[in-house]
Amino acid sequence: MTVTIKDVAKEAGVSAATVSRVLNNSGYVYEDTRKAVMEAINHLQYKPNEVARSLYKRTSKLIGLVLPDIxxxxxxxxARGVEDKLxxxxxxxxxxxxxxxxxxxxxxxxxFLQHNVVGLIASVDRLHHEVLTNLRVPVVTVDRTTEELPAVYADHKSGGRLAAEKLVRSACEKIVVLRGPQDAKPLYDRFQSATQYLSENNVSFHYLDCQLSFEDGRQKAKELFDQFPDTDGIIACNDLVAAAxxxxxVTRGISVPTDLQVIGYDNITISEIVHPSLTTIHQPTYEMGMKAAEMIIKLISKEKLNTIHEQLPVFIKERNSTVNGGI
Amino acid sequence: MTVTIKDVAKEAGVSAATVSRVLNNSGYVYEDTRKAVMEAINHLQYKPNEVARSLYKRTSKLIGLVLPDIxxxxxxxxARGVEDKLxxxxxxxxxxxxxxxxxxxxxxxxxFLQHNVVGLIASVDRLHHEVLTNLRVPVVTVDRTTEELPAVYADHKSGGRLAAEKLVRSACEKIVVLRGPQDAKPLYDRFQSATQYLSENNVSFHYLDCQLSFEDGRQKAKELFDQFPDTDGIIACNDLVAAAxxxxxVTRGISVPTDLQVIGYDNITISEIVHPSLTTIHQPTYEMGMKAAEMIIKLISKEKLNTIHEQLPVFIKERNSTVNGGI
Incomplete structure (x- = not known):
């Protein structure tokens, strides 16, 4: 009787998909699991069906895109930048x-690998980057990147510093930083560089942890105004939080930018729509998507890359939520 | 010498992809093109490679999603609703x-068909619905729908009426409607029902055509205030335009909602973030995506549907851009 992948899976106490992952060296498998599968293969003398495997491996024109939340x-x-370029x-x-x-x-x-993608573009927290290693197709990380893999990201060290510098130059003295999740490298980098700038310039500050949503921003804004009522400058982890x-x-009758200056991050459409319009750090988001797409295709075509770490510049967009604002 | 698909393409003066489309009865092909391809096939006595065709037709777990702009x-x-359910x-x-x-x-x-999708979910202007007919996989249209195909959409006839009714009940007498592109059925339906309600209630109104972007909203808002300075109510085609x-x-010092009431459409996050917060018509957007995904899988599995036209309810979300507002 022919031994099938299902027999191996049963013997090893795992799913057929896991056996397939081990056979194809694709996707993340715990070392213990890999060992159990290999033992089952040896024990049952399983021979993978080469026809099926070659079919499985045929190329496509598909690229996988893994994002936290569209x-x-x-x-x-x-996503639009990735998709337009591809x-x-x-x-x-x-x-x-x-x-x-x-x-x-x-x-x-x-x-995605089962559907024959020929490359992956992924935005994944750095604690999980293990899932992206040892895949059988090239990977480019974007925004949430890691040093071990090809990456496209914005210069958040400059971004964080620009935000802090703006508030200090605009005479803020009691600053609160709303800090985003530190597992995401962009949020870690901008927080570190902002607070480093404040420390170097002897400006006192507090910080509160905040999720990246408008809802959590609203909650944390309430806590912030209750806890630190004399705050005159807020560095928010993104524009949604700054909008909150x-x-x-406004609800508390605090005048922006006269009594309180606020700076966001990203320069999404919302930052222009709110009133007062929001001073923010512009990220080249669409361009990052385009670049990541270019890079993955070069990797697939085995073209030479100038660099596997593509850092794109950010700049400050001054609007009306800080003093001496533009527009 | 074996005749290939490329020879057929050359003879017919079309691309190989077009020949493939004709052979597989997939995708839209002009009748003249189809005729030319069939003539070339007969003339050259082309025999499609059955192995290649069966490979081409193997099933996948892929659904194509065609949207105007993410x-x-x-x-x-x-998109998130579609993706979560799938x-x-x-x-x-x-x-x-x-x-x-x-x-x-x-x-x-x-x-998408070349990549073996087993179904399509599409949001396409009604003038283009021809591209969705006679495909070899099931299709569900969503939001921008057509009566000839399975469809998931919100009840825009009620939505338009609710918006008009709100402004009339809030004593607006000089209303301007910012009308979205009429090739898109949802925008057509809501405009028709809003203006029908205004006419039935003998309320005078003007309308201006407007694209669905913040930028065009801003431009049309300027024209509107210049052209009709005594406007006391505005029905916008979506929330972005209402935000503009x-x-x-605010820039012109017009007090909302005291001197001017504004109502949007969609209830996207922005409508809560702007100040004053925006009264709007809530669309069950995420649920529409979920429903469309459910429907396409039922069609693929040849399950019986209760209806091929799934209409989801809308409701008015009152906030502070109209009088007697909620929150």
Whole structure:
């Protein structure tokens, strides 16, 4: 009787998909699991069906795109950049929202590989970068990057410093930083460089942890105004959170920018729409998507890259939520 | 010598992809083109490679999603609804942004079929619905729907009426309607029902055509205030345009809602963030995506549907840009 992949899976106490992952060296598998599968293969003398495997490995024009959440207003422009560039180059995008959950990330990567993607573009928290290593296709990380893998990201060290510098130059003396999740490298970098600048310039500051949503921004803005009522400058971890701060300030009758200055991060459409319009750090989000797409196609075509770490510049966009603002 | 698909393409003066489309009865092909291809096939006595065709036709777990533009804040929630439900059901999404361009729509649909999608979910202007007919996989239209195909959409006839009714009950007498592109059925329906309500209630109104972007909203808001300075109520075609109207009103010192009431459409996040917060018509956007995903999987599995036209309810969300507002 022929031994099948299902027999191996049963013997090893895992799913057939896991056996497939081990055989194809694709996707993340715990070392213990890998060992159990290899033992089952040896024990049962399983011979993978080469026809099936070659079919499985045939090439496609599909690129997998793994994002935390397309409804976070930062990501649509990034996804659009990826998709526009890939469309020009004759490729198509298969995409998934992971909510930063490692299990979902693994699941998407596995099934994308089963659908013959020839490359992956991923935005994954750095604690989970293991899921992206040892895949059988090239990977480019974007925004949430890691040093071990090809990466496209904005210069958040400059971004954080620019935000802090703006408030210090605009005479803020009691600053609160709303700090985003530190597992995400962009948020870590901008927080570190902002607070480093404040420390170097002997400006006192507090910080509060904050999720990247408008809802959490609203909650944290309330706590902030209750806890530190004499705050005169707020560095928010993104524009949604900054918009929530503005909203809460207006509700409390705090005048922006006279009594309180606020600076966001990203320069999403919302930052222009709110009133007063928001001073923010502009990220080249769409361009980052384009660059990541270019890089993955070069890796697939085995073209030489100038660098595997592509850092794009940011700049400050001054509007009316800080003094001496533009527009 | 064996006749290949390329020889047929050359003889017919078309691309190999077009020949493939004719052979597989997939994607849209002009009748003249189809005729030319069939003549070339007969003339050259071409025999399609059955192995290649069966490979080409093997099933996948891929669903194609064709949207106008993921950076329009209405679509991320819809895409997320589609993707979440398909993820639960073990399917994956391959997606493209068409900008409402018929050539791009055809191109995406063709290449999605080449990648063995087993179904399509599409949001396409009604003038282009021809590209969705006679495909070899099931299709569900969403938001921008047509009566000839399975469809998931919100009840825009009620939505338009609710918006008009709110302004009339709040004593607006000089109303301007910012009308969205009428090729898109949702925008047509809401405009028709809003203006019908105004006419039935003998309320005078003007209308201006407007694209769905913040930028065009801003431009049209300026024209509107210049042309009709005594306007006391504005029905905007979506929330982005309504936000642009609020922005322009604040800039001109027009007090909302005292002197001017504004109502949007969609209930995207922005409508809560702007100040004053925006009264709007809530669309069940995420749910529409979920429903469309459910429907396409049922069609693929040849399950019986209760209806091929799934209409979801809308409701008015009262906030502070109209009088007697909620929150």
């Amino acid at each position: 409804t976070n207003p930062f990501f649509p422009a990034l 469309q020009q180059l004759g490729y198509r995008v298969i995409f998934g929202n992971t909510d930063g959950d490692a299990t979902k990330e693994m699941d998407y990567i596995d099934t 701060v503005l909203h809460e300030a | 950076t329009n804040p209405f679509f991320p929630a819809l 993820q639960q059901l073990g399917y994956r999404v391959i997606f493209g942004n068409t900008d409402g361009d018929a050539t791009k729509e055809m191109d995406y649909i063709d290449t 109207v609020l922005h322009e009103a």
